[in-house]
Every structure is written in C-alpha cells, then in structure tokens.
Amino acid sequence: MDLRYTASEQAFRAGLRGWLAATLPGVGDPPPQDDWPARRAYDLRWQRLLFDAGYAGVDWPAEGGGRGASPVEQLIFKEECERAGAPYVGVGFVGLLHAGPTIIAEGTPAQKERYLPRILRGEEVWCQGFSEPDAGSDLASLRTRAARDGDDYVVTGSKIWTSHAEVADFCELLVRTGDAGNRGISWLIMPMSSPGIEIRPLRTMEGTTEFAELFLNEVRVPVANRVGDENDGWRVTMVTLSFERGTAFVGELLECVRLLGELRAGADRLGLLGDEGLVRRFGHLVAAFDALWALTKRNVSEAAQTGVPGTGGSVFKLSFSEHAQALGDLAVEVLDRAALCTDPLEGPDGMPLGNAGQLHNWFKSISLTIAAGTSQVQRNIVAERILGLPKAR
Amino acid sequence: MDFRVDDVQRELAHGIRSFVEGRLPLDKLRACEGDEHAIASGDWVALGETGVFALTLPEPEGTGLGLADAVVVFEELGRALVPGPLVGTFLAAGAGVAPGAAEGRAQVGVHCAGRPGPVLVEHLGSLDALLVLAPDAPAQVVSPAPVGGARRVEHPLDPLTPLWRLDAVPFGGALADHDGRLWSDGALLTAALQVGHAVAALDMAVAYAKERHQFGKPIGSFQAVKHMCADMLVRAEVARAAVHAAACLADAADVARDEAETAGCSPRQLRVRSVAGAKLLSDEAALANARASIQVHGGMGFTWEVPLHLHLKRARVLSTSFGTPAELSADLAAYA
Numbered sequence: 190m191d192l193r194y195t196a197s198e199q200a201f202r203a204g205l206r207g208w209l210a211a212t213l214p215g216v217g218d219p220p221p222q223d224d225w226p227a228r229r230a231y232d233l234r235w236q237r238l239l240f241d242a243g244y245a246g247v248d249w250p251a252e253g254g255g256r257g258a259s260p261v262e263q264l265i266f267k268e269e270c271e272r273a274g275a276p277y278v279g280v281g282f283v284g285l286l287h288a289g290p291t292i293i294a295e296g297t298p299a300q301k302e303r304y305l306p307r308i309l310r311g312e313e314v315w316c317q318g319f320s321e322p323d324a325g326s327d328l329a330s331l332r333t334r335a336a337r338d339g340d341d342y343v344v345t346g347s348k349i350w351t352s353h354a355e356v357a358d359f360c361e362l363l364v365r366t367g368d369a370g371n372r373g374i375s376w377l378i379m380p381m382s383s384p385g386i387e388i389r390p391l392r393t394m395e396g397t398t399e400f401a402e403l404f405l406n407e408v409r410v411p412v413a414n415r416v417g418d419e420n421d422g423w424r425v426t427m428v429t430l431s432f433e434r435g436t437a438f439v440g441e442l443l444e445c446v447r448l449l450g451e452l453r454a455g456a457d458r459l460g461l462l463g464d465e466g467l468v469r470r471f472g473h474l475v476a477a478f479d480a481l482w483a484l485t486k487r488n489v490s491e492a493a494q495t496g497v498p499g500t501g502g503s504v505f506k507l508s509f510s511e512h513a514q515a516l517g518d519l520a521v522e523v524l525d526r527a528a529l530c531t532d533p534l535e536g537p538d539g540m541p542l543g544n545a546g547q548l549h550n551w552f553k554s555i556s557l558t559i560a561a562g563t564s565q566v567q568r569n570i571v572a573e574r575i576l577g578l579p580k581a582r
Numbered sequence: 583m584d585f586r587v588d589d590v591q592r593e594l595a596h597g598i599r600s601f602v603e604g605r606l607p608l609d610k611l612r613a614c615e616g617d618e619h620a621i622a623s624g625d626w627v628a629l630g631e632t633g634v635f636a637l638t639l640p641e642p643e644g645t646g647l648g649l650a651d652a653v654v655v656f657e658e659l660g661r662a663l664v665p666g667p668l669v670g671t672f673l674a675a676g677a678g679v680a681p682g683a684a685e686g687r688a689q690v691g692v693h694c695a696g697r698p699g700p701v702l703v704e705h706l707g708s709l710d711a712l713l714v715l716a717p718d719a720p721a722q723v724v725s726p727a728p729v730g731g732a733r734r735v736e737h738p739l740d741p742l743t744p745l746w747r748l749d750a751v752p753f754g755g756a757l758a759d760h761d762g763r764l765w766s767d768g769a770l771l772t773a774a775l776q777v778g779h780a781v782a783a784l785d786m787a788v789a790y791a792k793e794r795h796q797f798g799k800p801i802g803s804f805q806a807v808k809h810m811c812a813d814m815l816v817r818a819e820v821a822r823a824a825v826h827a828a829a830c831l832a833d834a835a836d837v838a839r840d841e842a843e844t845a846g847c848s849p850r851q852l853r854v855r856s857v858a859g860a861k862l863l864s865d866e867a868a869l870a871n872a873r874a875s876i877q878v879h880g881g882m883g884f885t886w887e888v889p890l891h892l893h894l895k896r897a898r899v900l901s902t903s904f905g906t907p908a909e910l911s912a913d914l915a916a917y918a
Contacts, residue, residue, distance in 0.1 A: 190591065190650050192830045193837050194583050261583050272844075453918035465912065472914030476859030480820045483585070483827035490585040507816045568812035569805065576788045576811055581803030 192486065194261070201258075202265045208242055209273040219276060222397045229314060229356040232279030236311025245309040246285065248436075253293035253301070254309050260435060260493040264485065267439035277440065280353045284308040284315035288361040291376070291429040295417045304359070304378070316357035318348040318379065318403055319426075326566050328363075329371035329423060333405060335364035341409040342366070342377065347402060350560075354388045354401035357381045362410070367420040376422035378414040385409075395552040396531075435488030435501060437561075438509055441553075442485065445516050446478050448550055451543050452516075456523045458538060470519050477512040481505065500575050503567045510557035510564060517551030524548075585826070590647075591654045598655050601632050602662040608889060611663060615741035618734065619708045620665035629666075630686010634659070635675040639684060644675075648833035649767065653774035653825050660778020660868075661785075663892055665742040667691040667705045669771045669903075670713050673764050677757060679723045680711040691727065692768060694903045695719065695751045704899065706732055706746035713764070714754055717905070721764045724754035740895035761850060763832075766857045769904035770832065773825050773857070776864035776900055779893045780818040783868075783875035786890065787811055790879055801878075810874050817867035824863050828856035847917070855917045862910040868897035 194202070216235065220227035239245045247266045249255020258266065278285055289308045292300055307313040324331040333346025344364055351360070360379040367373030379386075385408040390398035417425035453471050456462055488501035521528040524544050527536075533545045558564040572578040587595075605628050606621075614620055621629075630636075636644035637652045645651075652672070659668055667689050674683040674690035682688040688710040693703050695716045703712065709727035728748065735745040757764070788811055791802030801807050831838045832853055842852040872894035876883035883890050901907060 190585050190587055190826055190830055191834070192583055192585055192827065192841075193834060198583065449918045453915065462915075468915045469908060469911035471918045472911035472916075473862070475855070475914040475917045476824070476862045476911070477820070479827075479856065479859045480824035480863055483823040484820055486583065486585040486827070487823050490583065494584070494586065501819075504816050504819050507812070508820050565805070565809070568809040571812035571815055572802075572808040576815060578788065578791060578802040578808050578811060579800050581799060 194265075198259075198261055198265060201262050202269060205244070205266060205269045206273070208244070209269060209275055212238060212242070213273055213275060216276060222399075225353075225355045225398075229280050229353075232276065232281055233311040233314070235276040235279070236281050236285075236309075240310050245311075246289070249285075249289065249309070250293060253289065254305050260489045263436050264439060264489045267436050268443065271440045271443040280314045280356055281308070281311065283317045283353065283357075283361065284313065284359075287317060287429050288315045288359070288378075291361065291425060292416060294428045295376075295425045297416075299413075300378070300416060313358040314353060314356055316351050316354045316360050316381070318351055318360045318362040320350045321347060322349050322402075326563055329374070330369070331363055331365060331374065333362075333364050335366050335375060335377065335410070337366075337412070338409075340412050342375075342412060342415075344377070344379070344405050344408045344410055347404050349391070349400070349402050351388075351401045351403050352399060354381070354403060355390065355398075360403070363422055363426065366422075371423035373420050374422040374426075375419050376416045376425040377410050378416065379408065379410050380414075383408045383410065393552070394555070395549070435485060435492045435505075437502060438506065439485060441513065441557075442478060442481055442509060444550070445474075445513050446482075448520070448543075448547060449474050449478065449516055452520050452523055452547060455536070455543055458536060458540065459523070461523060467519075467523070470515070474512060474516055474519070477508070477515075481509050481512065484508075500570060503562070503570045504575075506557075506562070507564055507567050507571065510554070513550070513554040513557050517547070517554040520547035521551055585830070587654065587826075591651055594647075594651055595654050595658050598632060598634065598658045599662070601629075602658065602664060605629075606662065606664055608663060611665060611742065612889070612892075614665070616737075618744055620705060620742050620744055621708075623708075626666060626689060627686040629664070630671075630684070634668075635672045635686065636684040637672075638676060643684060649770060649829040650826065650833050653770060653777075653829045656771045656774035657778040657781065657822070657825075660775035660896075661782045662778075663742065663782070663889065663896065667709065668775065669768050670709075672771060673713060673768050674711060674723075676767070677713075677721075677723075677759075677764065679713075679757060680725060683710075692903065693751065694905075697902075701748040701751055702735065703732070703746050703748060704743050706748075707734065707744060712752065712754070713757065714751060715765050715768060715904075717762070717765050721757040721759040722754035723757045724752045728752040740892065740899050742892065743896065743899050762854070765904065766832065766853055769857045769861045770825065770828055772900050772904050773821070773828075773861040773864035776861075776868035776897060777818060777822045777825055779897045779900075780814070780821060780864065780867035780871040783871035783890060783893050784811065784814040784818055787814060787871075787875040787878040794880075807878055810878060814871045814874050817863075817870055821860070821863040821867040824856070824860040828853075828860040831856050845917075851917075855914065858905060858910045858914050861905055862907055862914065865897070865901040865907050865910075869894070869901060872897055 246255030247258045248263045251257035321331050335342035335344045362377045362379045366375040385406045387404040389402045391400040527542050527544045534542045536542050637647045670690040670692035671683050674680045680688040680690045689708050690711045691709045692713045711725035712727045714722040732746040738745040794801050838849045842849045876890045
C-alpha cells in the first residue's frame with residue numbers, strides 16, 4: 190500500500206492547478222439558489238470552460254468523448270476543484286454522472302452522436318425521472334406506465350425528487366413497459382418540451398426548490414428514444430451505477446473539512462474552546478474526516494484495479510453522512526442564536542460568523558442519510574453483500 | 583497511488599495467522615488466564631522467530647519492511663488475542679535496547695507516563711526491560727525491569743494481561759528517540775492491535791448471526807441484528823484506513839512532506855495528527871464492536887466461555903496506553 194502519486198498523476202495535478210488558478214478569477218460568484226435560469230447559465234458556462242480546456246467528462250471514457258482519466262486522476266480532479274473553490278457540476282450533474290455514462294454504455298450510435306457532445310460542451314441539461322411517490326427505496330416497484338402506440342410510447346404517471354427539472358432539456362426516465370418487478374422496466378429519453386409534462390417545484394426544509402415533481406399525462410416519447418431493449422431498463426440503470434469510481438462525495442468531504450476549520454476559528458473567537466466536551470467533538474471530527482479521506486483513497490485504488498466500484502462506497506457513505514451530520518449539529522450549537530438566522534451575520538468583532546454556510550451544510554447533511562440510498566438500505570447492502578448475512582424481506 | 587493492501591502484506595498476514603493458529607491457538611492462550619506470565623517463554627521465542635518484532639529492522643537483522651507492513655501483522659496479533667508486551671518489544675528491537683528483543687529472546691514492556699491514578703505496569707514479571715514513554719518528554723529505558731517493590735495485582739481486568747502496581751513511575755536511562763518516533767510508532771501499532779480486536783468481534787458476530795436461529799430464521803436475517811453488524815464493519819474499515827494511511831505517511835517522508843503542505847502543517851505535526859486519529863478511531867472501533875458483538879450473542883456473549891469479554895477487556899487495556907480517546911480527541915482539535 191502506497192499513498193505516493195505517480196509522476197503522471199502529479200503532472201495532471203500541476204496542470205489542472207495552473208489552469209484553475211488562471212481561470213477561476215474570471216468565473217464570478219454563483220447566482221442565488223432559487224434563480225434557476227441564472228444557475229443554468231452559470232453552470233453551463235463553467236462546463237464550457239472545462240470543455241475548452243480538455244477537462245469535460247474527466248471520468249468519461251475516450252470513446253464517449255471524455256478524457257478517460259484514471260480513477261486516481263478523477264480523485265485529483267475533484268480534490269483540486271474543491272480546494273480551489275471551483276463551481277460544482279450543478280445542473281450538469283445528471284447528464285454528466287448518470288445519463289451520459291448510460292448512453293455511452295448502452296446507447297445506439299445515433300443516440301451517442303445526438304446527446305453526448307452537447308452534455309460535454311455544456312449545451313443541454315438533463316434531469317432524472319426515477320423515483321415515484323410510491324417507489325422510493327423500492328425503486329423496482331415503479332408504476333409510471335408507457336404504452337406502445339405506433340412509433341411512440343405514451344407515458345402516464347408521476348415522478349418525484351427530480352432535480353433541475355425546471356431548466357432541463359431531457360429527462361432520463363424509467364417507465365413500466367411490462368410486468369411488475371424489475372424485468373418490466375424500460376429506460377427512455379424524454380424531451381422536457383413534450384406536451385403533457387407538468388412540473389411542480391418541491392420546496393425542501395431549507396426553503397429552496399432543489400427538487401420537483403413531474404406529472405406525466407399521456408406524454409408521447411418516440412420508441413427511438415429508448416436506451417437498451419424494452420423491459421431491460423433495470424439492467425441499463427445498474428450499468429450507470431458502476432460508473433461511480435469511489436469519488437462520489439469527495440467535494441462534500443473536503444467542504445466539511447473546510448467548514449470544520451472555519452467553525453473552530455469562529456468558536457475560538459467567541460471564547461468557547463475552554464469547553465472540553467466541545468473541543469473533543471472538534472477533535473473527533475478531525476480524525477473522522479482524515480480517515481474518510483484515507484478510505485476514499487482506498488476505494489479509488491480498488492476501482493482503479495478492478496474497474497468496478499465495489500461496496501466500499503456504501504461503507505464510505507454510511508460513515509460520512511453521519512459525521513457530516515455531527516458537524517452540522519456541532520455548528521448550530523457553536524453558533525447558538527446566530528444559527529436562528531440564515532442571512533449572513535457578523536460577530537462583535539465585525540468578522541463574518543459563517544452562519545449561512547454552516548446552516549446550508551446542516552440542512553444538506555440531514556438529506557445525506559436519505560438521498561442516493563438511505564442509510565438503512567446501505568446497511569442492508571453492507572450486511573448482505575459484504576458480510577453475507579441472509580436476505581429476509 | 584495504490585492504497586490497497588498489497589500481495590506482500592496479504593502474505594504476511596496469512597503467514598502470521600497460520601503461525602498463531604498452529605502455535606498459539608486460543609485454548610492454549612486461555613490456559614494461562616490469571617497467570618503471572620501471559621505467554622510461555624518458549625512461545626514468545628517462537629513468535630519472535632517469525633520476525634514480527636524485526637519487520638522494520640534493516641536486513642540482515644530484520645526484514646527491511648515498513649510500518650505499513652507491521653500494522654497488517656499487528657492487526658492479526660490483535661485479532662488472535664496474542665498476549666504479551668508486543669508493542670514494547672517491537673519498539674525495543676528498533677531502538678536497539680534489550681539485546682535479543684528482535685528475536686523474541688527478551689520481553690520489553692511500555693509504560694505511558696504522565697497519567698493520573700495508580701502506576702500500573704503490564705507484564706512486569708516477564709520483562710527484561712521497561713520503556714517509559716510520554717508524548718512530549720524524553721524516552722527512558724529501565725533495565726532490568728523494576729520488579730523490586732512491585733506488587734502483583736491479584737485480579738487484573740484482562741486475565742491475559744497481568745498487572746503490577748508500583749509506588750512511582752520508575753526512572754531510567756535516556757533513550758535515543760528520533761523525532762518522537764517511539765511514541766508515535768507505539769501508538770500506531772497499538773491502534774493496529776485494536777483494529778484486530780474490532781475485526782475479531784465483527785467476525786464472531788457475523789458467524790453467530792448466520793448460525794443462531796430464532797423464530798425459525800437465522801437472527802442475521804433480522805434487520806435489527808444485520809444493521810448492528812453493518813455498523814461494526816463500517817467502524818472497523820474506517821479505523822483500518824486511518825491506521826494504514828498513518829503507517830504509509832510514517833514510512834514515506836516525501837509523501838508526508840507533500841501532504842503536510844496541503845494540510846498547512848509540519849511533517850511531524852502531520853504524523854502526530856494521523857497517528858492520533860488512527861488510535862482514536864481504532865480504540866472506539868474495538869470497544870464499540872466488542873460491545874455490539876456481545877449484544878448479538880445474547881446471553882452467551884456475557885459468559886466467560888465466549889471470548890468476547892477478552893476482546894473487550896484487551897481493548898480497554900490498549901485504550902489506556904498512548905493516549906486515551908478523551909486525550910486524543912482533545913489534542914486533535916488543534917488540527918481542525
């Protein structure tokens with residue numbers, strides 16, 4: 190075992206670091222969270238800058254138009270972007286991390302040519318229509334129906350937790366084309382301009398509209414927009430999941446490290462570090478985030494050698510999500526009444542208290558044990574796939 | 583970068599596991615419960631002959647390996663509940679005190695000074711020398727071991743870790759210590775032992791949950807039990823990653839220099855930080871997993887017969903050396 194980066198990995202890091210230093214000053218601050226048209230423009234402009242510099246789709250294989258970087262280089266990419274304060278992938282998330290990789294693996298040549306370059310260049314935005322009000326952890330029970338009518342599917346049903354729906358051009362949509370269970374599902378590309386789609390924004394506990402519900406009323410989707418065979422959509426979906434190379438939460442982890450440091454500096458200024466119990470919680474989080482950074486390197490190393498993500502991702506997510514919540518809880522305690530206010534405040538010394546950022550992380554952390562597989566589902570995965578305990582559901 | 587456990591390390595682990603299963607099986611170890619000497623001197627020599635204390639010594643005295651290899655071996659020793667002054671003897675072999683330590687012909691203990699409460703020394707009656715270490719004080723060696731005036735504790739918590747009580751922390755001769763390495767290497771190897779205890783407790787829980795049936799099903803099919811096992815694995819894996827990373831940083835000065843620059847601290851601070859974090863998380867994993875495994879075992883987990891109490895008690899012993907969880911977490915806060 191070795192934590193030493195190779196010469197080519199170091200060269201990749203140096204080149205990226207130089208480019209970020211030269212590029213970021215011209216990028217400007219991100220728009221407000223609820224200004225979706227501005228967010229779309231901002232995020233796509235960043236994607237175009239990445240594309241022009243050869244960093245678009247760092248994790249995509251070269252045949253899909255990506256950089257074909259190794260998992261270690263993907264880790265370096267995310268680390269350097271986070272440390273430099275670069276914009277997040279934002280509205281490009283579904284296209285770059287789910288829909289694009291699926292089309293690379295399972296799409297027809299025509300589909301690849303039509304969709305992939307525009308994702309990479311930051312021209313089109315995708316959203317995800319997987320979960321339904323009655324199909325969450327049990328996704329395979331989804332009921333949105335697609336009935337064949339000539340060269341079209343006619344789709345009726347509803348979807349939930351659809352990020353970026355308001356500004357998306359396409360939706361990766363899972364529909365039921367066959368019998369109940371995971372063998373009756375198909376994967377469709379649904380243009381968001383199709384008649385019959387109603388988008389209803391969902392307000393989160395933070396007060397912002399990160400998600401939407403989609404109501405689909407006899408939406409016609411061409412059969413040519415199906416990726417993979419009819420009723421083979423479950424397998425197609427699982428292929429996408431294997432694109433994750435152990436780097437899923439690198440940005441979030443490093444952000445937690447930064448917030449922990451800012452919080453401690455703030456607690457010091459407020460004279461709170463005489464409280465031994467509080468100090469130990471800071472120290473514990475230092476150890477936990479350091480260990481999770483090490484575990485990330487382990488998972489990435491596994492992915493680099495075996496080509497599959499393995500189950501290390503579940504182990505990481507279970508631990509990280511709980512420690513992110515511990516940081517959020519520590520932050521609201523340290524901030525005390527300043528945490529009752531989500532507008533940025535200054536302390537008695539005129540320095541910013543950082544309450545807005547810490548509260549944003551507190552809210553986000555609460556979703557971490559739910560989104561992308563609840564901790565309860567993750568524990569089942571760890572117990573059954575790693576430890577070999579019997580299934581009983 | 584390839585941070586996986588490599589083939590050499592896997593072979594080392596396998597080798598030491600085979601040795602322990604053949605020479606130091608649990609029923610043999612348990613025959614010494616409550617005795618003055620936790621391990622027969624012949625067995626200690628046999629253990630030394632496998633090279634476990636000389637792994638990081640240069641050839642031909644040792645194997646010329648690194649701490650990243652040593653922690654893999656020490657995890658196996660913890661997993662198998664191997665008793666004796668493992669960490670002190672390893673440190674003594676590296677420091678060149680107590681001739682024969684590297685080959686298992688001497689036993690060397692460690693006393694971590696500066697703690698409140700009674701002065702209790704482990705394995706004192708079997709020791710040839712005693713290292714007296716503290717995080718920020720010069721290392722000392724007391725040789726021969728200060729047995730005179732020591733009183734043996736009649737009922738030590740861990741029946742395989744005999745204890746002696748001294749009136750005061752003994753004074754010894756100064757011991758060359760490069761950059762606080764004795765303390766940090768000792769802490770790291772202790773953390774590796776703790777990972778072994780955490781893994782042993784997990785393995786026992788999983789095996790029992792598969793075999794024990796209630797309500798007509800293996801209890802491991804119930805989510806309440808299954809999720810306890812998953813949490814045990816998470817604790818063990820996170821702690822293990824921390825131990826392995828700290829070992830890699832201790833082995834490679836160039837990597838440590840780069841990482842320290844990113845973290846905005848000195849390479850020595852980075853080592854102190856990574857080792858303290860590894861020790862903290864391993865202590866917690868060992869203690870929490872032993873407790874959870876006892877719970878999975880139900881009433882049997884509370885018996886003397888099932889060796890889970892030995893893992894819990896050893897984990898308690900180890901958690902009081904090289905920094906307690908309370909001390910470690912307080913120290914680590916400075917790095918936030």
